[in-house]
Amino acid sequence: MLYLITFDHAVFTSPLSVGELLVKQEDGEAGDQLSFARMQDPIHPDNVLQPALRNGFKHPEGLMVDASLVDIMSQPHLLEQSSASQLNLESQLEELETGTVPVQDASFGREQDQLARDARLDHGEALNWANTARRDLLERPINNELQKHWDAKGN
Known part of the structure; x- marks a missing residue:
């Protein structure tokens, strides 16, 4: 295209x-x-x-x-937007949580927390790569x- x-x-x-x-x-x-x-x-x-x-x-x-080449230029902004949307969704889900977690569901909760932390790390790495690619393009x-x-x- x-x-x-x-x-x-x-x-x-x-x-x-x-x-x-x-x-x-x-x-x-x-x-x-x-x-x-x-x-x-x-x-x-x-x-x-x-x-x-x-x-x-x-x-x-x-x-x-x-x-x-336009995708390289746009990628950092798109990743930032998706991260903001994800954080907004997480905030909304936290508001829906009420009361204590039953013991039988505790491991599931920890697993979900770990998945969320891993996703944030993956996002950070992707954003670093996207910013580097954009910077390299602009240095041409x-x-x-x-x-x-x-x-x-x-x-």
Whole structure:
């Protein structure tokens, strides 16, 4: 899948892969002949623009970039959102608990607590990996030709 960020920072998608794009370009098809649809789910334009400036492709309306690079940029935020949702759910479940736990259910409760601690550790590790991948992507140099294309009509 490809993303297109237009000069006015609108974000669109196409089901084409980078490989398919390169074949079309090799066959002489211009980028403006590709069909893009407006994003249904909101995505931060900077999560598209930053990788597009480093590893993207020129388009008459802006820049195109492979979706996997946008995913790298978006992953830390998505993990933080899922963690917040999980903590909110845990809080709601704790409010529902009333009274003492019967002895026969005590081991189940300890097991659930351990699973929750393990999940938080897994989340922390995943978040560290996602932040590292995002930082590595942003450390790549900006492609001067793509920057000139963007600056000519964008910002």
